[in-house]
Amino acid sequence: MSQREHPPVLAESLGKKYSRGWALRDCSLEIPAGRIVALVGPNGAGKSTLMGMITGLLRPTTGRISVFGDVPSGRGMHRSVAFLTQAKPLYPQFTVTETLKYGRNSNPGWDQAYAEELVEKAQVPFAAKVGTLSGGQRTRVALALALGKRPRLLMLDEPLADLDPLARESVLRTLVEECRAQGITVLLSSHVLAELEDVCNHLVLLADHRLRLAGDVGALLRAQPEHRTLSQLALAHMRTEVAA
């Protein structure tokens, strides 16, 4: 009940410093529930660092972060959050069936029927070992594992990076359909701005280790009418960063 009042992600002057320097600094933002958020920015802007701190894999150097009201820690990830990293790690020696069984064993709210349905839709053979699957099939299995958890916040770090255009299209479509249908908040990072165009209704733009722009896409475009699309808007902001 109290979780309902808390937004999926709330960050206050959040910062992360590695030995080589700041990856992200002074980032205050709120990700409202039910949005599909595009997290964009040039390489090294701090996108993965921000996601790492939301999952609890990374510890903030400064500031505070809460996920559905809880502070992410090293004890384990919030049970309402699912995370799919760029590398999509899965146990290569497990079969697809075993991978889903892994999800069932590791998550109390697991929805086996739903996860199986997602794998079936993707036409991935259940008996195949994960190590033998194609990049697209692996992504679909990883997505089934993430969604089978029935999360309320789904984070995807460059989920489409190693896929061919057809696979990208079908993965993205599945993702959006499922999340819209279930009101899951999605935080999606990608370099390919055009892909996010029709999908995302909220924008978080990082550049040079800082938060540059955050808000509803429609509202941002109305405020800056010289940009007609999300990609133009994002690109313009990244350009000014590089120029500066």
Added chain:
Amino acid sequence: MTWVVWRQQRPVFITLVAGLVVSVAAVLLWRAATVADVQAGNLADCVLRGLDACRGKAADEFQDAWFDKLHIAQGTVLAAPAVIGVFVGAPLFAREFEQGTHTLAFTQSVSRTRWMVTKFLVAGLPALAVVLVYQLVVHSWLDVAGELGPLATGKFYFTTFESQGVSPIAYTLFAYTLGMVAGAVFKRTLVAMTLTLAVFIAARVLISGLRESMITPTRVVTDDLDGRTVLDGRPLVLESGYLDAAGAVVADPTPKMNCVGRGDAQGIVDWETCYRENGLAQRYSDVIPADQATALHLLEGAVFAGFAVLFVLGSVWAVRRQV
């Protein structure tokens, strides 16, 4: 969660069990041959009472055939903990970090601590059981050779001591948790394996040198100054020397052992009288009696187990740490 770890550890477990089955089969075959040789040579009595009780060709031949093999078998029991540490303990977490699958594990709803504990138990318990079974099987072979085999050197001879009682299990626990913490901290399988082997060997050598001082020795005093009396049950002799008439230890008995020119007409020296006249009254030995061997096993085992607890806590810290 148990199933998950079980599924991951399956290849390791199958390898361990296959190795155990082959080794046990080999040991049992040799054991059968040893039993046959004992019967053929009519050595049952020598096995109980030792080589001194039965001089004979059959006993010598038996020792030529089996003594070294039995010794090597004890050596394999000593090596087993290192194998478990290097091949089961070290990759346990290092492999997850290397493959990046720790992110997968850390982003499920199961807490990291529970994930860790499950991995620790599901991978560790079968490994401990394998070592225990192997130890018992090897020991049943040694018992067949009895006093004609390596057991004749007493309970404290290092290959016998370290391959008996709780020791192999304590060493295995140490090596396994050492491998685990090395893997969790350094996150590289090869680094963890190398480190486990090196630290394990160093710790074993060091602690086996120290273990004698873990028990206060018992002083055995005898009037037999020749020192030919055999002590009961072959205890571990830490120190021996002479006492003067007042019962104090003679710091440097060498000058008092000078009996030149004390021989009788035939040149035979009565050592005992000579020593006594020189002021050496009694002979003493500081020993750990054979019946305290179990206590020493437990004490040394407790030291290794103590380190194992530290290593487990270290692993918990390393796995729960956020970078």
